[in-house]
Amino acid sequence: MIKFIIRSFIQDYEAIHNKQVREAYGVLGGVLGVICNLLLFIIKLTIGSLIHSIAVISDAFNNLSDLGSSLISIISAKMSNLPPDPEHPFGHGRIEYIASLIVSFIIFSVGFQLLKSSFSKILAPEKVIFSPILMLILFLSVLVKVWMFFYNKYIGETINSSINKATAYDSLNDVIATSAVIATTILEHFIPFSIDGIVGLAISFLILYTGFKIAKGTVNLLMGLSPNPELVHTINSKVREGQYIVGTHDLKIHDYGPGRIIASIHAEVLDTINIVEAHAIIDDLEKRISDELGINIVIHIDPISTDIEKNEQIKVFITNRVYEINEQFSVKNLRTTKGLNCTNTIFDLFVPSSIKKTDYKEICKLVSERIVQNSPQLNIIIDTVNPIISEAER
Incomplete structure (x- = not known):
């Protein structure tokens, strides 16, 4: 379904290295997230209020935080695509990483609020009202979150978006949380005591853990991680495909945000090769890597001794x-x-x-x-x- 939606709303959807196309993917993912999470928040808040379940209400506000995350992903998709300026010569791609960090703070805030509410419910328990129809609606909301996991994961992997990948696994946590809420509500129908507050507490810890994971991953990206070994292998292989190039070394990769990778590498060519011809080969390789990988690369020629x-x-x-x-x-x-x-x-x-x-x-x-x-x-x-x-x- 997500592929059909992408084909319907994104022009030239296959050109994922194009910044405008990448922005369209990010905006589309965010808009779908806003619509789905707003719907789920309203449904779960209504159900939670009707059956007096803090666990369901907790889950509802978790979806509200996800809605905020989707709004931030839309804004970051727009802002990260701003052109370079004198203060930011490599563009604004890292805004997406900052946006992911803001999302983690929102999740932390919601998690702490629900932690507080769940403690109150444990101290003053209230019997949850069981309704098969409402449980069925909650089950359908789980299916919505499963779909959200897959579409965010697909977009995240397609355009290498940290915020979409984070949203995908946040949706997976929501599937676990809502499933636990449904199981608890059904279980409370058959037992004489309330475990609603305890489950709400568990969900709040799950939310906090999700916030921590997103924050940790984003901080690592901002600080600078070691390059992906697969990307390193791909760049080295493509450069070595060049005519007269016998080896490569000293590859450096700088990540200025998704789709804004700058790299440099030393290409080893025989010292018997004409410098004009070698330069033409390097120019062709730089263009090919830019077109195929979306990486702005500078290739330095190292003449290898034939002595x-x-x-x-x-x-x-x-x-x-x-x-x-x-x-x-x-x-x-x-x-x-x-x-x-x-x-x-x-x-x-x-x-x-x-x-x-x-x-x-x-x-x-x-x-x-x-x-x-x-x-x-x-x-x-x-x-x-x-x-x-x-x-x-x-």
């Missing part, structure tokens, strides 16, 4: 220095480029699989220092650190 004898001498020297650190370490895929006052030396380091990945950074530092200590004219670039897989581990 086999010199490269072999350097490899023997580095291998010996690495061997001094650990006899099980090995060097592979070594190549060199001539710098102004140094020789850039790039290679892959292989270490025993028993060594933890958290120690790789320290090992790279140790290897670099040992090599430079003995040969200051070398600039060491360890491209990757890989575990040595033994026959037994295979």
Whole structure:
């Protein structure tokens, strides 16, 4: 159904790297959220009032907070698409992350209010009135939230939107919460005491936990996370597809908001290639990556030395220095480029699989220092650190 709605309301819906199309996805998701959550809030508040259930009323106000989240997603979709200005040369894409943080604060606020109401209901319990028709309506509201989970998840994955992904899993929590409310209301019909306040308390904790998860994920994005390994592999692979490019290294990715990724990478080309031809190949690669991945990338040319004898001498020297650190370490895929006052030396380091990945950074530092200590004219670039897989581990 969501695909039909997208096709009906978004022109050029397949051009997801287009900022206008991406904005249309965000606005559409927000509008659907406002409509669904407003409807659910009215229904649940009415039912909760009629049957005197704090759990249902809690669930209703949870939907009201979701409505606020949908409004914020609409505003953020519009604002994050504003063009760059002198104060924000990379655009306003991170507004979407700030919007997600605001959503988490709204969820926290609702969670604390419901926590307070649920405590009051535990201290002064009131019998919940059972109504099969009202329970059926609540069950239908669960189906609405299931649909909201899937459509938000689809939009979030399609346009890589943090706020839609957060809304999707918030909707999934709502499915759990409302299902618990229905089960509690039915159960109270058969038991002599009230557990409505306890369930309301549990729902409030669920709401608070959702707010915490969204806040944590958003803060990580604002602070800067390590790039997605799949994206790293994709960029490296696409650059290496270029004619005369024999390798890549030193990839850097900067996230200025969904659809606003800026990257740089060093492309290794043979030093026998004409510079004009190499430049044309790089220009073509930058354009292709921009068109296919929506990433603004700068590719730096590193002419790889074809002096086999010199490269072999350097490899023997580095291998010996690495061997001094650990006899099980090995060097592979070594190549060199001539710098102004140094020789850039790039290679892959292989270490025993028993060594933890958290120690790789320290090992790279140790290897670099040992090599430079003995040969200051070398600039060491360890491209990757890989575990040595033994026959037994295979």
